[in-house]
Amino acid sequence: xxxxxxxxxxxxxxxxxxxxxxxxxxxxxxxxxxxxxxxxxxxxxxxxxxxxxxxxxxxxxxxxxxxxxxxxxxxxxxxxxxxxxxxxxxxxxxxxxxxxxxxxxxxxxxxxxxxxxxxxxxxxxxxxxxxxxxxxxxxxxxxxxxxxxxxxxxxxxxxxx
Amino acid sequence: xxxxxxxxxxxxxxxxxxxxxxxxxxxxxxxxxxxxxxxxxxxxxxxxxxxxxxxxxxxxxxxxxxxxxxxxxxxxxxxxxxxxxxxxxxxxxxxxxxxxxxxxxxxxxxxxxxxxxxxxxxxxxxxxxxxxxxxxxxxxxxxxxxxxxxxxxxxxxxxxx
Numbered sequence: 001x002x003x004x005x006x007x008x009x010x011x012x013x014x015x016x017x018x019x020x021x022x023x024x025x026x027x028x029x030x031x032x033x034x035x036x037x038x039x040x041x042x043x044x045x046x047x048x049x050x051x052x053x054x055x056x057x058x059x060x061x062x063x064x065x066x067x068x069x070x071x072x073x074x075x076x077x078x079x080x081x082x083x084x085x086x087x088x089x090x091x092x093x094x095x096x097x098x099x100x101x102x103x104x105x106x107x108x109x110x111x112x113x114x115x116x117x118x119x120x121x122x123x124x125x126x127x128x129x130x131x132x133x134x135x136x137x138x139x140x141x142x143x144x145x146x147x148x149x150x151x152x153x154x155x156x157x158x159x160x161x
Numbered sequence: 162x163x164x165x166x167x168x169x170x171x172x173x174x175x176x177x178x179x180x181x182x183x184x185x186x187x188x189x190x191x192x193x194x195x196x197x198x199x200x201x202x203x204x205x206x207x208x209x210x211x212x213x214x215x216x217x218x219x220x221x222x223x224x225x226x227x228x229x230x231x232x233x234x235x236x237x238x239x240x241x242x243x244x245x246x247x248x249x250x251x252x253x254x255x256x257x258x259x260x261x262x263x264x265x266x267x268x269x270x271x272x273x274x275x276x277x278x279x280x281x282x283x284x285x286x287x288x289x290x291x292x293x294x295x296x297x298x299x300x301x302x303x304x305x306x307x308x309x310x311x312x313x314x315x316x317x318x319x320x321x322x
Binding site for chain 2: 019020023024025026029030049050051052053054055059060061062064065066068069072086088089090091092093094095096099
C-alpha cells in the first residue's frame, strides 16, 4: 500500500518526537521514541530500563502512557496541517494481558479513510470532534496490552456559527 | 472513625513511598509522594511541573500512572504483612473530565471491610484473588479524573492444593 496514496507526510515522525520531548517532561524520562509513521499507523517505543516496575517488567503507568501517546500522536500527525487544534484524551480503557519483559513497543493503527474523513469534516463544521483509537503493546508478536482511547479535538479559535 | 479499629498500620505510608521510589524509576521522575494512609484510604500526590503536558496542564499518562499507583499502593499496604504476594494491574478504565491545572492529587478509598475480607480469604484459599478499586484525581474539590482498576494478587510460592 503506497504511503503517497494516503496523502500522509511520513516525515512527521521526526517532528512529533521533537514536539513530545520538548513539551512533556515524562516523555523524556520514559525515553520515548517515534519509530515509524506511515499508512499502517504510528509506532512508538521506549526502553525497558527507564520504565521498570518492582517486578523487573514494564510499569503499568508507562504502558498506559505509551499507549495514550500512540493515539494522541497519531491525531497530532493527522491534524498537523491545521495549527491551533487542541487534542486531549477523554477516556481510556486498558487490558494488561501479559507482562512486558523487553522494549515497550506501542502501535496505533491508522483508522479507515472514511472514519478519518468523518472526523475531519465534523471538526471543520463544528470546531470539535471525537475519535476512538485502539493501540496495543506487542512483544515478540504477542499482544501484551490492549488500549482503547477516546480523543477529543477542538479548535482554539471560535468557529463560525 | 478510629484508625486502630481497622487494624491498619498507618506508618506504612513512609515505607510505601520508599518502596515505590526504590523500584520504579518513573515514580522518581514524577516525584510521587505518599501523603496519607488511614481508614479512609490512600492519598498520593505529584507536582504539576514534573508532569506537564503540551497544554501546561497535567499529562494524561501521569494522571493514569498516579491513579494506578493509588490502587496498587493501597493493595500493597493491605498485603504488606504477607511477604511474597505479587500485585499487578489487570485492567483499567479512566475518564478525563477536566484538565488538572495544579498539583496532581489521587485518592483511592479503602474498600469496605467485607470486600477486604473476601479478597484476603480468596487469596488465602486459592493463592490468587482480584480486587476492583476506584481512585480519582481531585483539584479544589472537583473530580478531574475517575479511574477504575482491576488488580490481581497472587502468591509467589505454590499453595497447597
